[in-house]
Amino acid sequence: MKKIDLRSDTVSMPTPSMIKAMAAAEAGDDVYGEDPTVNRLQAMAAERMGKEAGLFVPSGTMGNLAAILVHCNRADEVIMGNRAHTFLFEGGGASALGGVSIALLPNNDDGTLNMDDIKAAVRTENPHHPRTKLIVLENTQNRCGGAPISAAYTKQVGDFAHSMGLKFHMDGARIFNAAAALKTTAKELVAPVDSVTFCLSKGLCAPVGSVLCGSKDFIYEAIRIRKQLGGGMRQVGFMAAAGVVALEEMTERLGEDHEHIQALTDGLTKIPGLHKYLNPPISTNMLFIGLDDSVKADGATVISKMAEQGILIGSTGPRTFRMVTHYWIKDEDVNMTIKAFKQVMSSL
Ligand SMILES: *Cc1c(COP(=O)(O)O)cnc(C)c1O
Numbered sequence: 001m002k003k004i005d006l007r008s009d010t011v012s013m014p015t016p017s018m019i020k021a022m023a024a025a026e027a028g029d030d031v032y033g034e035d036p037t038v039n040r041l042q043a044m045a046a047e048r049m050g051k052e053a054g055l056f057v058p059s060g061t062m063g064n065l066a067a068i069l070v071h072c073n074r075a076d077e078v079i080m081g082n083r084a085h086t087f088l089f090e091g092g093g094a095s096a097l098g099g100v101s102i103a104l105l106p107n108n109d110d111g112t113l114n115m116d117d118i119k120a121a122v123r124t125e126n127p128h129h130p131r132t133k134l135i136v137l138e139n140t141q142n143r144c145g146g147a148p149i150s151a152a153y154t155k156q157v158g159d160f161a162h163s164m165g166l167k168f169h170m171d172g173a174r175i176f177n178a179a180a181a182l183k184t185t186a187k188e189l190v191a192p193v194d195s196v197t198f199c200l201s202k203g204l205c206a207p208v209g210s211v212l213c214g215s216k217d218f219i220y221e222a223i224r225i226r227k228q229l230g231g232g233m234r235q236v237g238f239m240a241a242a243g244v245v246a247l248e249e250m251t252e253r254l255g256e257d258h259e260h261i262q263a264l265t266d267g268l269t270k271i272p273g274l275h276k277y278l279n280p281p282i283s284t285n286m287l288f289i290g291l292d293d294s295v296k297a298d299g300a301t302v303i304s305k306m307a308e309q310g311i312l313i314g315s316t317g318p319r320t321f322r323m324v325t326h327y328w329i330k331d332e333d334v335n336m337t338i339k340a341f342k343q344v345m346s347s348l
Contacts, residue, residue: 004333007314009174009202009257009285009326017249018206018242027237030056031227037237041244045211048247049196050187053219055212056240058231060085060173063197063212065093066225068134070218071167071195074099077130079121081107083143086136086171097229101130110281111141111149115156122164135161138171139178139189145278146261146286146324148178151188158192170196173210177203177284180254194218203254203285203326204246208239250327257285257325260334264323267338273345277320290320297348305344311337 005011014022028034042054057063064086068078078094080087082104086094094100103121105113123129135157139149154170161168170193172178172186179186190196195214200206212222226232233239261283268274268287273295278288291299299319306313314322323337 001310003310003312004329004337005312006323006325006329006337007312009324012203012205012326012328014207014242015205015245015249015327018245021241021245022238025237025241027235029234030236031232031234035235035237035240037244038240041240041247042211044244044247045198046213048186049190049198049213051196051213052216053214055219055222055226056233056236056243057197057210057212057226058208058233060171060197060199060210061090061093062226062229062231063210064090064136064169064171065097066212066222066229067169067195067197067214068094068100068136069098069225070221071134071169072098072100073133075101075130076133077101077103077123078134078136079103079105079113079118079132080136081105081113081138081141083107083141084136084138084171085142085173086138088143103132107141107144109144109147109279111138111144111147112153113137113157115160118157118160122166132164132166134167134169136169136171138173140174140181140284141280142173142286145280145288146174146177146284147280148181148282148284149189150182151184151191154189155192167194169193172196172198174199174202174284176251177254177258179251181258181282181284186251200243200246203257204250205327206239206242206246209243211243253327254285257327257329258283260325260329260331261285261287263334264325264337267334268341271342271345273348274341285325287323288316288320289323290317295345295348301348302344305347306340309340309344311340
């Protein structure tokens with residue numbers, strides 16, 4: 001049976017041209033700075049983000065953590081949203097490894113934080129207070145339904161951050177999805193930030209890796225932090241080669257994944273018992289749906305019945321699901337998923 005895996009875009013396998021590029025890659029010891037493919041990927045990434053330098057890291061989590069550790073000392077404070085991946089899903093790394101405390105603000109449904117909340121969260125100088133050092137935003141905002149954050153809003157936050165002497169980091173795991181949805185470039189979306197992490201391993205299909213980008217001085221510091229975190233890698237050009245293909249071939253096609261989410265949304269929200277429960281103003285490659293109160297069965301039952309038909313969907317709560325599209329989800333998979341959901345929901 002063919003598997004349709006909608007749990008996340010992280011499940012995406014490398015494309016045939018990535019596998020070819022990996023097999024043919026030139027590599028060297030990247031801890032010595034001698035891996036030509038890594039150097040090429042880092043330069044390409046920096047160029048795409050409009051920053052001076054890039055650093056290949058094993059994961060988005062390490063990229064975000066390294067950024068926080070460069071920008072903050074122990075007992076400094078970071079402002080972020082209560083639906084931020086850096087808060088929810090990164091193991092508390094900023095606190096555990098950086099001794100950094102977090103000022104948590106409510107995310108709006110469109111992924112933004114209120115400017116007034118941000119302004120009020122910045123600490124005044126006082127020996128009783130931690131020092132505010134950094135603002136972190138996420139684009140697209142995963143737990144706001146994959147909401148893309150506009151360049152105009154990001155600039156507002158950046159202007160404020162810099163007027164207060166704060167740094168500004170973007171968790172841009174899916175920044176290219178945001179660019180596709182907003183019909184702009186990633187460079188435009190991250191122009192106001194001091195640092196940005198983006199993932200090669202999600203919708204862009206590389207098997208592993210993210211790139212952290214920022215100024216030359218910032219990346220110089222980030223290299224030491226990456227080393228401390230155990231992320232200094234050796235002949236990693238074999239992995240970076242897939243990242244190069246990701247940047248060359250995969251960013252311009254993400255609109256297709258968004259069209260598939262539109263089709264899934266149209267199909268699934270017509271099925272009795274299902275409703276969309278996160279409603280970003282603009283959708284990207286994610287759909288969050290839930291069971292109506294009228295449905296007796298729980299989410300686990302629906303997930304296992306879907307799995308019996310070879311369709312894997314993510315759980316986000318006892319009665320809620322997430323589906324994420326990517327390169328390997330094709331038109332017929334979308335149609336199959338809608339058909340299977342109809343059948344499962346009517347069987348409950
Ligand atoms: C996946 C993800 C990350 C972290 O990436 P990993 O490579 O899984 O560590 C960070 N932020 C967001 C919004 C993500 O979706």
